[in-house]
Amino acid sequence: MTTSDGPPPRAMGLRFDDDSVTKQRVKPGTVRRIIPYALRYRWQLVALLLTTVVNALVTATGPLILKMIIDDGIMPKRIGVVVALCLTVAGLALVDALAMYVQTWCSGQIGEGLVFDLRTKVFAHVQQQPLAFFTRAQTGALVSRLNADVVGARQAVTTLLSDSVTTILTLILILGAMFYLSWQITIAALVMIPFFLLPVRLLARRLQRLTRETMQLDAEMSSMMNERFNVSGAMLAKLYGRSEDEVSAFSARAGRVRDIAVSSMVYGRLLFIITTVLTSLTTALVYGLGGSLTIDGTLAIGTLVAMVTLLLRLYGPVNQLSTMQVTAMTAIVSFDRVFEVLDLKPLISERPDARVLPAPGPQAPAPDIEFDRVSFRYPSADEVSLASLESIAFRKPERGENPLTLRELSFRVPSGKLTALVGPSGAGKTTITHLVPRLYDAVSGAIRIGGHDVRDLTLQSLRDTVGVVTQDAHMFHDTLRGNLTYARPGASEQELIDACVAARVWDTISALPDGLDTVVGDRGYRLSGGEKQRISLARLLLKAPPVVVLDEATAHLDSESEAAVQRALKTALAGRTSVVIAHRLSTIREADQILVVEGGSIRESGTHEELLAADGLYATLYQTQFAQQAESGADVASRLR
Incomplete structure (x- = not known):
């Protein structure tokens, strides 16, 4: 079989500098394709959204009750009002706790259900690919799509969805409460919001690129481990004395992952520092302006305390909203990578009107x-990076x-x-x-x-x-029984024995301490070549x-x-x-x-x-x-x- 793959990559497959991977943008329509997966859990989504509304209401209502405790209870010395309002705060806390519990349960149902749906769909789709696909695709890259990327995609529907609804609703309610209490202070606080959003916009694309590169490197390392952590790969490395080279190649990939992780941590910490400083400056501004209004008698002290509390709760959603772009892009990149596998078109497909090949009966001969x-x-395959699955597509044969x-x-x-x-x-x-x-x-x-x-x-x-x-x-790395019944899952013990006897391998199996329950090891390496071949023949005879x-x-x-x-x-x-x-x-x-x-x-x-x-x-x-x-x-x- 001839291939059209490009020149060999440098340093035993090192391709972490491949810009086609790290600079690739999310394909248009990816977000729209996520919706059908989420709608399978519509009732859990409804419950999730309702609990987020409750959480947002409690978050915005708390400071208003605090204002009433100070201005309507403590200042006029009305103990009954203080007790009633404190009991209200306690009741809201219990309601919020119940809402968060339900929210967590719904999020788990949706998230793990989504992981199950995507994993089974990707696994089934890969199983339908032609043999040519498996001669080109890296096993580790496929495993990465089933594991890391599918789990990352869960974030798009659960954490991202609940956080976005909670954040936006909380932001609206808090701003409404702040305008109700003091429009002057609210406008002063809003002037600072663009300074929160600007740093995130500058960092978002860089973090997205680092995220995609991290995913790709994880896939490369997974593929390398799959190939080296089996008997054939380990034997080849030892026989050719390449163990140190293997360690060097793996170390280069792992080192790049380390560098990316450090960069991501620095960017994340820088963002936190910027928002913390801006929050402190804004709080000082509100205290200065609000304190002046309170001294002048135009603003009650309870209102000032409530405004500061609302302000602190305002910038929480603002921070979440500003970082949500990074979170969203990370989750969407995961979905995009999963869809890249699902979009692979199998060369071998079954026609809608395909017929069942009649099975030969007692009188009917075997087909010719x-x-x-x-x-x-x-x-x-199209000319693609050997370290990437992003653009794999098999074309129909053409001249040349x-x-x-x-x-x-x-x-x-x-x-x-x-x-x-x-x-x-x-x-x-x-x-x-x-x-x-x-x-x-x-x-x-x-x-x-x-x-x-x-x-x-x-x-x-x-x-x-x-x-x-x-x-x-x-x-398979399974028992002899498991390998044999792969051809006929419902086979009886006697049928297994008869097939092994016919293949002249039963004497060998019966002499083993565990018999048919003996584990054959990775790719059957605990067996000799002749034994594997006879077991394979027994498997065929069992299928008949x-x-x-x-x-x-x-x-x-x-x-x-x-x-x-x-x-x-x-x-x-x-x-x-x-x-x-x-x-x-x-x-x-x-x-x-x-x-x-x-x-x-x-x-x-x-x-x-x-x-x-x-x-x-x-x-x-x-x-x-x-x-x-x-x-x-x-x-x-x-x-x-």
């Missing part, structure tokens, strides 16, 4: 496979992109028969096996199973019909699909194990339509049809004897690649007979 003038090239891997390929795999694919490395054999279960779509031509174009079938029915065993048998594709399924087996597995396969594949890629002589000799692939085309076809007699490419491959195995292959073939 037909390639009709099929051409294919691997998709190319990856060359054709298959060219006008036509052949038929008969129903219930075994067809072997042979040919030199890079001929297109594995590509053919990828097209059968529709891991990729052909550029032109048609692939039919049972007479149905695979593009007209539902993906689920197609994948249920076709079973595949690849050369690299992947195992009518169409079977084997890509070097016996490549890791020794001659004795191969003979045992071949006997199992001979029984298991009976009556099933099978496509096998193999270099082993035993498999090829047993095939009903051999297709010789070279340069993406079928050069020869026939049985083993027919192709040898033709003295063409197959005979050459046989003589150069299989001659050394002829004797051992003959022994294997004799065992199968």
Whole structure:
């Protein structure tokens, strides 16, 4: 497979200086796309907004009651009024406490529900991406979208929503109360507000850029850890002596995160210092002006105390309102990064009128496979930074992109028969096996199973019909039972044992202390290559699909194990339509049809004897690649007979 990726990044993938990431702006319409997610929790939102209204009312009412306590109770020495008003303050405090409790509960319901919705949607969407997507995307970057960015997006709907409503409503109520008490002092206080807003506007864009860069670096570090903290990555680093280089590369990323964090803290603290100084200056102004009015007798002392209290409560919302832009942009950036994944268009899609591929019954034979003038090239991605997911988009093949891997390929795999694919490395054999279960779509031509174009079938029915065993048998970090039942979740204990016996691996499993409950480790590294391959075959036998594709399924087996597995396969594949890629002589000799692939085309076809007699490419491959195995292959073939 050819790729069109750009030149390798510097310093083992370090791309934290990529301006396309840090300077990228939030896409238009992002805020509008957030609304449907929030509306799923409309009743919790209503309760959240109602409690914020209560909180705002209590905040604005408190200073007015304080004025009444001083002017109507303490100054005229009316103890009854003081007691009544104090009880009112206590009652409002209880109401406010209840409102805050309900507000917290609603916020949790909305926030965690939003996280659940986004995570499941992103996970499901990524699962629908074609195989080409996973050959280009960084695992850590995807994990970052599911974790850090989704959690950051929650802030946009919960904290931001409740804070914005509370802040704006509180600001309106406090200003109304201040104008009611003294319009002169209120105007003097309002003159200072622009001095609060100006510093934030200067810092907001810088903080947004730092936030996006932090998210990107977190994704890079997560990806690096995912790749290095597994057996394959750790082994590669040790074998090539690159451990110190790995530490250096990680340290560079972590150092940049540190520098960004320090800058963010400095900017945040600077903003706090500016607002604190301005608040103090404004308070001094109000005390000076209000004190003069009180001395002149035009302003009651209770009103002055209430004005100062309201002023202190005014600049709280003003500060929140000024910093809300930063908070909002941080949350929206998180949403924007999540939407970047959701906006990725899968190359493999299911048509609205897709049909279910009929399952073969007791009397119906397994479906045949037909390639009709099929051409294919691997998709190319747009030129993007390897450290970013921001602009990944796979285009339809165009002139000048990856060359054709298959060219006008036509052949038929008969129903219930075994067809072997042979040919030199890079001929297109594995590509053919990828097209059968529709891991990729052909550029032109048609692939039919049972007479149905695979593009007209539902993906689920197609994948249920076709079973595949690849050369690299992947195992999840789970028990043997979990790995086997992945193919058939409802399988019974006896069915698991029967599949393992048929794959000639039960003796190995039964000898383990935990048997089927043995954990295989990361990617099955606790097992040998041959054991993994046989477990993979057992998984296929458990699924029992009518169409079977084997890509070097016996490549890791020794001659004795191969003979045992071949006997199992001979029984298991009976009556099933099978496509096998193999270099082993035993498999090829047993095939009903051999297709010789070279340069993406079928050069020869026939049985083993027919192709040898033709003295063409197959005979050459046989003589150069299989001659050394002829004797051992003959022994294997004799065992199968």
